[in-house]
Amino acid sequence: ALKVRPDYPEARENFHRVANWLVERWHFFMLNDYGRNRKYQQAIQKAVQSGCNTVLDIGTGTGILGMCAKKAGAAEVYACELSKTMYELAREVVTANGMDGGIKILHMKSLEMEIPKDIPQRVSLVVTETVDAGLFGEGIIESLIHAWHHLLLPPQRGKNEFQEQSVTGRVIPAGATVFAMAVECLEIRRHHRVCVSEVGGLSMVAAGELRSPVSCSSEPDDSTEPYTTERLSRLPGGYKSLTQPFTALNIDFNNVQELEGLTSREVQRLRLPVIQEGELDALTVWFQLHLDEENSLSTGPQEDTCWEQAVYPVHNTKGFLLKPEDELVVEVSCRDAYLRLCSVAVVRNGREIRLDQRLDTQACENHISNRNPEAELCSALSSLQTEQNPPSNDFCSLESSEIALLNNHAYHQSFRAALAKLISQLKGKWQNRAGADPGSTDRSDLLYVLDVSEGFSLLSLIAASHGHVKAYSSVEKKKQQEVLKRLATSNNIPEERLEFWLNHVEDEQGMLKRPSREKLWSGIMLDCVETCGLIRQKLMEKASLARCLLEDGGRVFPEKIVVYGTLVESDTLLLESAVQGREPTLGFNIAPFINQFTVPVHVFLDFSTLDCKHLSQSVELFVLDLMDATANYTHREVKVQATAAGRITAVPFWYNIYLDQEISVSTLSQNSHWKQAAAVLQEPLEVGAGEWLRLSVKLHKSTISISVDK
Numbered sequence: 099a100l101k102v103r104p105d106y107p108e109a110r111e112n113f114h115r116v117a118n119w120l121v122e123r124w125h126f127f128m129l130n131d132y133g134r135n136r137k138y139q140q141a142i143q144k145a146v147q148s149g150c151n152t153v154l155d156i157g158t159g160t161g162i163l164g165m166c167a168k169k170a171g172a173a174e175v176y177a178c179e180l181s182k183t184m185y186e187l188a189r190e191v192v193t194a195n196g197m198d199g200g201i202k203i204l205h206m207k208s209l210e211m212e213i214p215k216d217i218p219q220r221v222s223l224v225v226t227e228t229v230d231a232g233l234f235g236e237g238i239i240e241s242l243i244h245a246w247h248h249l250l251l252p253p254q255r256g257k258n259e260f261q262e263q264s265v266t267g268r269v270i271p272a273g274a275t276v277f278a279m280a281v282e283c284l285e286i287r288r289h290h291r292v293c294v295s296e297v298g299g300l301s302m303v304a305a306g307e308l309r310s311p312v313s314c315s316s317e318p319d320d321s322t323e324p325y326t327t328e329r330l331s332r333l334p335g336g337y338k339s340l341t342q343p344f345t346a347l348n349i350d351f352n353n354v355q356e357l358e359g360l361t362s363r364e365v366q367r368l369r370l371p372v373i374q375e376g377e378l379d380a381l382t383v384w385f386q387l388h389l390d391e392e393n394s395l396s397t398g399p400q401e402d403t404c405w406e407q408a409v410y411p412v413h414n415t416k417g418f419l420l421k422p423e424d425e426l427v428v429e430v431s432c433r434d435a436y437l438r439l440c441s442v443a444v445v446r447n448g449r450e451i452r453l454d455q456r457l458d459t460q461a462c463e464n465h466i467s468n469r470n471p472e473a474e475l476c477s478a479l480s481s482l483q484t485e486q487n488p489p490s491n492d493f494c495s496l497e498s499s500e501i502a503l504l505n506n507h508a509y510h511q512s513f514r515a516a517l518a519k520l521i522s523q524l525k526g527k528w529q530n531r532a533g534a535d536p537g538s539t540d541r542s543d544l545l546y547v548l549d550v551s552e553g554f555s556l557l558s559l560i561a562a563s564h565g566h567v568k569a570y571s572s573v574e575k576k577k578q579q580e581v582l583k584r585l586a587t588s589n590n591i592p593e594e595r596l597e598f599w600l601n602h603v604e605d606e607q608g609m610l611k612r613p614s615r616e617k618l619w620s621g622i623m624l625d626c627v628e629t630c631g632l633i634r635q636k637l638m639e640k641a642s643l644a645r646c647l648l649e650d651g652g653r654v655f656p657e658k659i660v661v662y663g664t665l666v667e668s669d670t671l672l673l674e675s676a677v678q679g680r681e682p683t684l685g686f687n688i689a690p691f692i693n694q695f696t697v698p699v700h701v702f703l704d705f706s707t708l709d710c711k712h713l714s715q716s717v718e719l720f721v722l723d724l725m726d727a728t729a730n731y732t733h734r735e736v737k738v739q740a741t742a743a744g745r746i747t748a749v750p751f752w753y754n755i756y757l758d759q760e761i762s763v764s765t766l767s768q769n770s771h772w773k774q775a776a777a778v779l780q781e782p783l784e785v786g787a788g789e790w791l792r793l794s795v796k797l798h799k800s801t802i803s804i805s806v807d808k
């Protein structure tokens with residue numbers, strides 16, 4: 099559609115959402131990483147010049163590594179790519195660089211490749227970078243085991259015997275070293291553990307264990323992923339290293355026995371000295387890719403590269419302090435080809451205290467009699483035990499953004515206050531109504547409040563906790579409904595004051611219906627901003643529907659959203675949004691092809707830690723009024739003055755969400771569960787200090803677009 103009518107707005111939004119999905123964002127900053135590209139090129143050149151003249155590039159992406167091999171003089175170059183979009187892109191790139199005759203590209207997974215069906219004979223070199231932040235997440239181990247059995251010539255026999263490299267096989271990268279480190283990090287903690295005992299006036303004790311789906315727990319079920327990823331150098335508040343970085347694993351990609359033995363390798367137990375006092379929040383992991391003897395790529399947090407690290411959050415050590423004389427026991431295993439790290443115990447004064455089991459309180463009581471260090475530790479742990487009275491195995495899994503939402507204290511307090519105001523206004527209204535008995539404070543009928551938040555939300559309970567309110571929740575998962583019911587009971591909210599609304603829904607518009615034929619809503623709570631920083635799709639439509647379902651004096655929450663933005667110069671945002679010319683990609687012409695998938699708005703941005711130069715004050719860009727449709731517009735021109743000279747590359751934006759005239763929450767606040775978004779300019783714009791700019795801000799189908807000119 100875009101090719102046919104590039105300015106067709108629907109196609110443009112959809113394309114942008116699709117582009118984000120089709121082509122992963124890391125392609126841009128990987129291709130912009132000249133250092134990485136150059137090191138791969140050098141390793142490939144050395145291998146080809148020393149005789150590897152048939153090459154297979156597994157997971158070619160845009161084709162850059164295959165082109166390095168061709169340019170280095172390899173006689174035959176093959177490449178395979180499982181993503182259709184990337185396969186077609188690689189074909190275009192290779193043709194544009196005049197190598198379509200020299201590189202045969204296959205749209206397939208390497209595991210499906212056979213000789214002679216796909217490639218005529220075994221190759222002397224496999225190049226690949228099919229790795230993720232946890233190293234094995236793209237299946238490199240399985241791919242290389244298959245390659246050694248079916249696609250590669252046999253490896254060099256002994257180190258000493260010399261064999262022509264054209265008759266032996268090898269892999270670039272030759273191997274990897276995996277490092278890990280224990281950290282204290284509040285930002286990780288608030289995304290993986292509920293750190294508050296009270297939310298919006300509700301005691302959370304009865305909730306049981308709420309935890310993120312990231313867990314290396316011993317019983318791996320498909321709902322959990324072993325690790326998440328973070329760019330440690332860009333986490334708000336940073337992190338504190340509790341151990342030195344330690345080597346968790348070495349792997350030689352040129353040794354097929356070692357590769358095959360990896361998943362059956364026994365679990366490794368490492369004992370790591372704690373180097374400073376702190377709360378254990380996670381193990382972080384990165385690695386060095388040894389391309390060959392000379393060249394290595396590192397994904398470490400101290401590198402200035404843009405790679406993320408793998409994060410293994412610990413769940414069960416809430417409030418547990420490691421001390422310098424402790425040793426942390428970590429288990430490393432590669433079961434099911436994922437790298438799994440688990441902090442299992444602490445050794446203090448020679449006694450090992452296991453972390454992952456629930457200490458039963460009785461055993462701890464015995465310890466407490468003779469007051470000694472591990473007794474404190476034990477009682478600390480057993481207090482954990484009492485705090486979460488249901489046993490550990492019954493926990494409710496929430497997305498990390500839902501956990502962070504629960505930990506967003508200001509968000510829930512604001513809703514609690516705004517709801518209290520609405521309820522007292524409506525009760526007051528009722529009392530003032532002619533004939534009502536001034537003495538009877540309680541309204542005979544109840545106030546009906548609907549929470550149509552996406553995902554897990556306590557807002558319905560917070561509404562019901564005000565009394566005289568019957569609350570409806572759109573929480574749909576059974577386990578999450580049970581948590582809400584437990585919290586209702588433990589917070590003295592009568593069970594019949596909480597109902598689950600979803601079962602009426604046909605479609606999302608269907609969810610917004612009257613509570614019953616003769617009733618209307620006193621309050622409807624909408625979810626307006628996605629965690630990634632974008633306005634939710636169809637927000638304005640939902641708001642106009644909701645308004646029709648309100649009783650006189652009823653309110654939609656929030657009633658208004660004000661969009662703020664600022665002008666910045668940020669190379670980081672550029673490098674993550676588009677390939678910058680031909681230099682970073684070793685002179686190959688790749689940028690125009692991959693940049694077709696550039697999207698104008700960068701999401702999941704942590705603006706508080708973005709390295710950038712501010713070129714203006716924050717300015718109000720747009721207002722969305724959810725209570726008065728006539729106040730809305732689709733396009734706004736905003737004048738803003740540059741406060742410093744520089745090159746405008748992006749306009750980060752965020753929201754003030756007004757629950758009512760006075761009460762608002764900001765999506766940029768310190769413990770906000772939201773990330774921010776940024777409009778990235780097509781062309782950076784040079785400005786002088788004091789110069790005025792004109793921002794043209796448009797909102798179409800919940801999609802904000804911003805352009806800047808003088």
Ligand SMILES: CCc1ccncc1CNCCCCSC[C@H]1O[C@@H](n2ccc3c(N)ncnc32)[C@H](O)[C@@H]1O
Binds near residue numbers: 181207228231232387
């Ligand atoms: C310093 C490296 C680093 C460190 C930390 N974080 C990220 C990186 C950068 N690497 C990211 C690449 C990750 C994606 S893999 C690249 C391309 O290969 C494709 N594929 C994957 C497996 C596979 C296969 N068996 N057969 C054919 N194709 C295959 C994918 O479809 C993708 O297009």
